[in-house]
Amino acid sequence: MANLLLIVSGSVAAYKALELVRLARRAGHAVTPILTAGGARFVTKEALAGISGARVHDDLWAAEAEIGHIRLARAPDLVVVAPASADLLAKMAAGLADDLASTVLLATRAPVLVAPAMNPAMWAHPATVANMKALASRGVHLVGPEEGAMAEPESGPGRLAEPPAILAAIEALLHHGPLAGRHVVVTSGPTHENIDPVRYIANRSSGRQGHAIAAALAALGARVTLVSGPVAVPDPAGVTVVRIESARQMLAAVEAALPADAAVFAAAVADFRPTDVGSQKIKKVPGAPPPEIALTLNPDILATIAQRQVQRPALVVGFAAETESVVPHAQDKRLRKGCDWIVANDVSGDVMGGAENAVHLVTEAGVEDWPRLPKAEVARRLATRIAESLA
Numbered sequence: 001m002a003n004l005l006l007i008v009s010g011s012v013a014a015y016k017a018l019e020l021v022r023l024a025r026r027a028g029h030a031v032t033p034i035l036t037a038g039g040a041r042f043v044t045k046e047a048l049a050g051i052s053g054a055r056v057h058d059d060l061w062a063a064e065a066e067i068g069h070i071r072l073a074r075a076p077d078l079v080v081v082a083p084a085s086a087d088l089l090a091k092m093a094a095g096l097a098d099d100l101a102s103t104v105l106l107a108t109r110a111p112v113l114v115a116p117a118m119n120p121a122m123w124a125h126p127a128t129v130a131n132m133k134a135l136a137s138r139g140v141h142l143v144g145p146e147e148g149a150m151a152e153p154e155s156g157p158g159r160l161a162e163p164p165a166i167l168a169a170i171e172a173l174l175h176h177g178p179l180a181g182r183h184v185v186v187t188s189g190p191t192h193e194n195i196d197p198v199r200y201i202a203n204r205s206s207g208r209q210g211h212a213i214a215a216a217l218a219a220l221g222a223r224v225t226l227v228s229g230p231v232a233v234p235d236p237a238g239v240t241v242v243r244i245e246s247a248r249q250m251l252a253a254v255e256a257a258l259p260a261d262a263a264v265f266a267a268a269v270a271d272f273r274p275t276d277v278g279s280q281k282i283k284k285v286p287g288a289p290p291p292e293i294a295l296t297l298n299p300d301i302l303a304t305i306a307q308r309q310v311q312r313p314a315l316v317v318g319f320a321a322e323t324e325s326v327v328p329h330a331q332d333k334r335l336r337k338g339c340d341w342i343v344a345n346d347v348s349g350d351v352m353g354g355a356e357n358a359v360h361l362v363t364e365a366g367v368e369d370w371p372r373l374p375k376a377e378v379a380r381r382l383a384t385r386i387a388e389s390l391a
């Protein structure tokens with residue numbers, strides 16, 4: 001389906017590149033590997049050649065004699081650097097070209113996806129942070145790194161993204177899959193409603209479920225606009241992210257993103273906002289009673305979009321976070337708001353901000369109870385159902 005150029009640089013995680021090649025080929029892609037000198041310390045040229053079924057390039061001058069680095073750089077639909085070492089990312093940021101991998105990365109016009117892997121201290125170092133910022137500003141796409149078990153007994157992000165997550169990011173960037181040609185708008189995260197210039201009302205939404213849905217839709221080929229409140233989770237690869245703070249900004253951003261084939265409203269929008277936002281910080285007056293904050297109802301973004309007369313997406317999906325009578329409330333909400341589906345979850349436990357979710361899919365046809373699943377799996381199932389519904 002696509003021609004991928006895979007650059008494998010030096011990291012203990014380089015063995016995972018073999019699994020990535022296997023998955024990419026199974027998905028129908030052709031993979032041409034480039035192995036850096038550092039990468040060759042962790043994975044052999046023979047293993048990469050065997051699994052990719054392609055010639056592995058590891059030397060600038062040999063490649064020059066055979067096909068030329070410019071042709072190597074121009075042929076692929078996408079260049080993937082996995083694992084991407086701190087050293088190679090620094091070279092990319094600086095525009096160095098002293099070996100085959102860095103030369104091809106400087107010469108290519110194809111989109112580039114990097115999957116970093118390094119020690120957490122190296123990832124957090126201001127030099128790496130600055131390099132990543134420079135690469136992002138030039139349109140280089142990022143997947144991972146993740147937190148979790150590493151070769152060293154240290155914690156923090158630095159671990160290479162898992163091969164299926166890297167493949168999902170690849171598919172998202174290629175816009176391949178059953179949702180190719182479709183546009184989906186997703187809302188995610190909390191909103192912040194200003195009280196005064198320094199204070200705001202917020203909630204505990206992490207954005208994990210909404211961001212995972214955006215990533216899963218993109219992995220099925222959709223063009224995704226993710227309208228997100230303030231969150232700490234990274235932007236999904238291959239997704240257009242619009243950052244907002246308040247509910248009113250979120251509504252405006254969603255309307256600006258239309259038309260769309262589907263819309264998924266996973267954000268935890270604040271129902272109320274302070275009526276008057278002063279231009280000065282509210283003072284604590286000694287002896288005086290604390291101020292009262294008057295609240296005004298925010299627009300309901302889901303209901304507004306679901307009830308539009310023009311440019312209503314063909315499929316509008318809302319969420320319902322409930323702590324009791326989850327399904328009846330969701331059925332009621334579906335009708336009241338005018339949306340097509342409601343994904344209902346019981347948030348009485350540790351769902352908000354947590355890694356797992358147990359949901360019920362409420363549609364016109366009835367109710368499906370899904371088992372407790374990682375949020376990424378809930379997202380994949382929902383994206384698959386959306387693709388089937390739009391087909």
Ligand code: C5P
Pocket residue numbers: 187247265266267268269270271298299300301302303317318319320321
């Ligand atoms: O009414 P409730 O807040 O329970 O509805 C939840 C659903 O409505 C979610 O899909 C949420 O994103 C959406 N919503 C919205 N705008 C609001 C409040 C909720 O889009 N102001």
